[in-house]
Amino acid sequence: MPLESFTTSESLxxxxxxxxxxxxxxxxxxxxxxxxxxxxxRRAPFPGNVTPEITESMIExxxxxxxxxxxxxxxxxxxxxxxxxxxDRLNVGVCGGGSxxxxxxxxRQIFPKPRFKEVSILYGYLAKQFTVYxxxxxxxxxxxxxxxxxxxxxxxxxPHFIAxxxxxxxxxxxxxxxNSSRLNTVYAFPLSGTAPFILNWDEFTSxxxxxxxxTGVVNSMKDFYWDIRPKPEYGxxxxxxxxxxxxxxxxxxxxxxxxxxxxxxxxxxxxxxERDDYLVYxxxxxxxCRFGLEGTLVHPRSKETLSLREDVLTTLRHIEPYFKxxxxxxxxxxxxxxxxxxxxxxxxxxxxxxQNSLEGVVDAALGKFRGRVKDGCPGQARA
Numbered sequence: 001m002p003l004e005s006f007t008t009s010e011s012l013x014x015x016x017x018x019x020x021x022x023x024x025x026x027x028x029x030x031x032x033x034x035x036x037x038x039x040x041x042r043r044a045p046f047p048g049n050v051t052p053e054i055t056e057s058m059i060e061x062x063x064x065x066x067x068x069x070x071x072x073x074x075x076x077x078x079x080x081x082x083x084x085x086x087x088d089r090l091n092v093g094v095c096g097g098g099s100x101x102x103x104x105x106x107x108r109q110i111f112p113k114p115r116f117k118e119v120s121i122l123y124g125y126l127a128k129q130f131t132v133y134x135x136x137x138x139x140x141x142x143x144x145x146x147x148x149x150x151x152x153x154x155x156x157x158x159p160h161f162i163a164x165x166x167x168x169x170x171x172x173x174x175x176x177x178x179n180s181s182r183l184n185t186v187y188a189f190p191l192s193g194t195a196p197f198i199l200n201w202d203e204f205t206s207x208x209x210x211x212x213x214x215t216g217v218v219n220s221m222k223d224f225y226w227d228i229r230p231k232p233e234y235g236x237x238x239x240x241x242x243x244x245x246x247x248x249x250x251x252x253x254x255x256x257x258x259x260x261x262x263x264x265x266x267x268x269x270x271x272x273x274e275r276d277d278y279l280v281y282x283x284x285x286x287x288x289c290r291f292g293l294e295g296t297l298v299h300p301r302s303k304e305t306l307s308l309r310e311d312v313l314t315t316l317r318h319i320e321p322y323f324k325x326x327x328x329x330x331x332x333x334x335x336x337x338x339x340x341x342x343x344x345x346x347x348x349x350x351x352x353x354x355q356n357s358l359e360g361v362v363d364a365a366l367g368k369f370r371g372r373v374k375d376g377c378p379g380q381a382r383a
Contacts, residue, residue, distance in 0.1 A: 003209045003221070006144030006201055009235030010065075012263055012326070013140035016072060016255045017062040018244050019053055019133040020083070021100055021365075023093035028362040030103040030131070032056035033092045034111060040086045047078040054116045055108040055131045057100075065140070069256045069328035076248035084370055095365040096251075097344070098133055098168030098182035098243025101358040105129045105172070115222075126189065132182040133244040135165060137255045138236035139262050144201025146266070147230045147237045151195055152273035153265045154258075155281055158227055158241055159288035159297050160312050164335070165242035165254055166292045167344035170358060179292035179345035182243050183285075191218070192225040197275045204230075227285075241285075246344045246368035249334060256331030260322040261315075276300070292343050312339050344368075 024031040034056045041050050049062045061079050066072045087094045108128040110120045120127040141147040166179035178184070186192050198204045212218045221229060227241045239258055245251050264270075277300040287295035293309040316335055323332040351364040 003205045003213075004232050006141075006147065006230070006232040007235035008142055009140035011140055011142050011146070011266070012067075012259055014066045014072060014255050014259050015063055015138035015234075015236065016066070016076065016251060017060055017136040017138075018076075018096065018248075018251055019058055019060050019135075020244065020369075021093075021095050021097060021133055022057050022059065022087075023095060023100075023362060023366060025091055025093050028093075028359040030057035030100050030108070031092060032109050033090060034059050036090055037083075037086055037092065040089065041082065046082060047075055050079075050083075052111045052113060052116075054111060054119065054127060056111050057103070057108060057131055058111075058133065068326055069252060069331040072255055073249065073252040073330075076252055080248050080369065080371070093362075093366045095362070095369040096133065096167065096244040096246045097348070097365045098166070098180055099171050099185075100131070101170035101348075101361050102173040103131065105131060123189065126185075129185055129188070132168065132185050134182065134186075134240060135242040135244050135251055135254065137239045137242070137258050138231065138234060139239075139258060140236055144204070144230065144232065145199065147232075147235075148195075148199050148201060148204060149273070150262050150265060151228045151230060151237050152197060152199065152277070153270065154228060154237075154239070154261065155194070155273065155277050156284075156300055157261055157315070158239075158281070159284045159295070159308060160315065161239060161254060161258070162241050162243075162285065162288035163292045163295065163308050163343065164257075164312065164338055165245055165250070165344070166289070167243040167246055167348065169345040169349055170352075170361065173358065175349070175352075178290050179343055180243050180289045183241065183289050186225055186240075189225045191223055193227065194278060194281065195224070195226045195229060197273075197278070199273075243344070246347070246365055247371070248369075250338060250344070253331040253334040253338065256323065256326070256328040257316075257335055259326055260319050260328065260332075263322045263326065264319045271301070292345055293339060309339055 022033045034052050051060050053060050063075045083094045105128045108131050168182040171181045231238050280298040284297040295308045323329050351361050
């Protein structure tokens with residue numbers, strides 16, 4: 001089927017999606033509770049949308065279209081409160097984090113939805129290993145050309161979002177030594193990585209997508225697992241590199257960071273993207289996944305080596321007027337605190353050092369999501 005035309009959206013509107021863990025409160029392992037959770041949540045009005053994900057130990061929530069930090073944060077808090085209440089009724093915990101520390105992938109169950117079954121048949125064990133949890137952020141675009149421009153202009157800032165959101169240091173019962181191990185799972189899929197360097201929507205649909213569809217490899221944009229992909233039916237670009245943070249406050253701040261960067265880029269503050277910008281992309285992405293805010297990156301134009309933490313702080317100071325214009329200064333303040341205080345990955349490692357238990361790590365994540373533990377609490381070392 002030909003790719004649909006790009007829907008015109010209000011520029012710089014925001015939508016947030018969070019994939020969340022469903023946890024057994026006795027063992028702190030994952031539990032196949034999504035069917036019961038979805039049934040309970042649909043019996044009353046829900047502030048946004050909630051849907052199943054590929055395995056039954058996951059759900060995904062998404063906000064309505066939002067425009068600023070307060071709107072995003074208030075709805076995410078409302079959603080969180082509804083989820084926690086439903087979980088309490090079912091004796092199921094709900095939390096963020098990019099991975100569960102010790103679940104075993106072969107115990108997962110595929111949610112009974114036709115597309116998920118197709119993915120499971122095609123990708124085999126990778127489908128169950130895809131029980132990892134990410135935050136996706138949608139930014140409204142006025143045209144397909146604008147979407148492709150932003151998609152590629154953002155390439156230099158992708159490591160910022162990986163490092164700031166990193167919350168998957170443990171996987172299958174071991175410390176991976178990565179701050180974000182989740183993205184290694186995503187990279188196992190053959191259609192992951194980056195979009196082709198095309199800046200014209202008509203060219204993208206006719207010269208790229210149509211040819212890919214003709215090969216039989218893809219049927220829709222959902223078949224691409226790119227770090228950033230266009231969503232023509234929504235009229236957005238979708239950033240997909242973030243781990244799900246432990247708190248909705250961090251999730252809201254990250255969404256507003258993307259919004260402010262997009263406004264900054266659309267105002268022509270940087271040269272247009274070039275194909276050679278991607279020469280350092282994979283290296284920079286690895287540094288952010290492995291070392292988080294302690295990593296380094298290579299600037300794609302100047303080739304200067306930069307501290308990731310300092311580059312984030314410099315960027316936040318530089319685009320502060322854009323946060324102000326978008327009525328999201330609170331997000332900028334939260335991001336600065338995140339950069340100084342450390343990542344969720346470091347917080348989780350600190351919890352393991354204190355409790356010497358991966359079950360304790362999960363319990364701490366549950367408390368963070370509920371809002372019982374504030375950011376910057378003891379045990380969150382600098383990362």
